[in-house]
Amino acid sequence: MQISLSLWRVNKMDVNLKYIAKLANVSVSTVSRALRNDPKVKEDTKERINMIAEKLNYVPNQAAKSLVTRQTKTLGLVLPNLRTFMHDIFDGIEKVCSKNDYNILLGISDGNPYKEMKELKLLLEKRVDGIILFYVGGVYNRESLEFLSNISLPIVLIDRYLPNSNFDFVVSNNEGGSRMLVDYLVNKGHEKIGFIYQLEDSTTIKERLNGFSHSFIDKPISLHPEYIIADECMGMENGYRCTNKLLSMKEPPSAIVGSTGDITLGVVKYLIENPEMSKKVTLCGFDDFEFISFLKIPVTTVTQQTGKMGEKAAEIILKRINGEEFNRQKIFLNTNLFER
Template identity: 30%
Template structure:
């Protein structure tokens, strides 16, 4: 098979019998180049399938107009919607995005930060993986002058701008709602890592119990990675207790879905015997049987605000930059999985 070399500005220059510097200036719309020459260069570039070397351009100009985005997984509706919000703002400012997935793997996250830096992106927007407890790779990127903004899964151990929802308030409202429905023994699925969202949801759960005169019972709090299989295992664990819970609040919709599957397999009625609530308002939650009570995280709004903070930092003088924190108020979505009382 014949391997074709990549077309360069020197190839275009040779075809048009002009200098490579003229081709470069024409491609960059320099006012020093005539319109006729610009048209001829653009036509030749298209005919020859010329692809600009973005990394080389970034080295010359100090800008690539590309933002690196790191998410735990891009196939989750929440992260996909946040990315959409970021991209809508980026497109208006002539920036493109590169999306990388960490799969909640610390080593993968470290490698991705390094790869994005070597790709000369203008900066990084990230949501921290569940298993990340050491943030030195993010600090190293900052030390190298890389703008960094965190969203959703953030940490106060880094001095960065961040956008998140009020996870504490969202969790508090879920538990308060379950108590209003007559629930008195409410279990909670959480994640034991350092990621702020799960710590705040646990704190909201604990405070809602306390404020309503209910005890915190350690046996009702089950830590896991909060995926579907984890929800199943956590629910099976709760069913081994001498006294069953009358409600389960999962810090993720996937954990709640796993619990729902197990309860159905054991012929336990939802919500009459055990009420269920999740967190995130993933699309499937409105189609479960019964539909799942959850918390809407305002994902597109979060993406847009995250992009706005990123571009503010990108345009700022590093010496005067002060990180900003935006906290969005989530919305409790009440559905049949938690409605014990007839309305």
């Protein structure tokens, strides 16, 4: 087939199915089916159409396509930040989305329930097909819960979940992680073990606290409630202040467990500033940061399968988007101990 060279000199904005159909001397519907690799289109016709589309650098109009498929091929993701293990979660989600030709729209909540709702509203306005959410609204926050329950799209929760909801979730076995740390410390001969937690309404912290407390039931040592503390501030500052309180006691603990990565870093900061105390305390915590091996204070950690958490969440949400029906997914990923 001879095609005038002038027909190839076209503005990219003018390249559409109708223009390709004109060059290929076929109908618009045939072009559409050929580009979707429809087996009903003859191979030579399909080859000719794809050759023309490639030469013209044709890019499908996703907005128009979504009107037909009712999908934007876009996934919404809301995380509290992009620090620490959030990168691994994102990488896991992106890995699955890339294989399935899905884009990701990312929102950052900064751990604020109201900003979280704002980010979710923006994603809904962008017509995402589904949402993966690191939920910070809390188990008892009625406003956040009502907002989530009114979203008609598929939602998968990561790292923390809502026990009395129907949302799929992928989290770590947090109780098991705490038990692992207590077993480790008891085997090392520790009898007085402190635990610093966060005053927040999340299943993650509650399960880590429960796992720690229940670990002493079958142990030859007793639980010391006075060593289980939290401060009103959050993150590193919480870890720093609580370490000061614990080590200022008349009979301080010989080991401390930080219930989050930021809390553990707060403990490290205190011990670095008070080197005489660092030799008297064994430190353990959750989350294994890349730089933690380079700290002056050795930290034995419970590591989470954060990359796998992201992958599993993405696999579930894409199945939901594609209309697959299955029971609520409640996935608890095993944790591991990394001794230092």
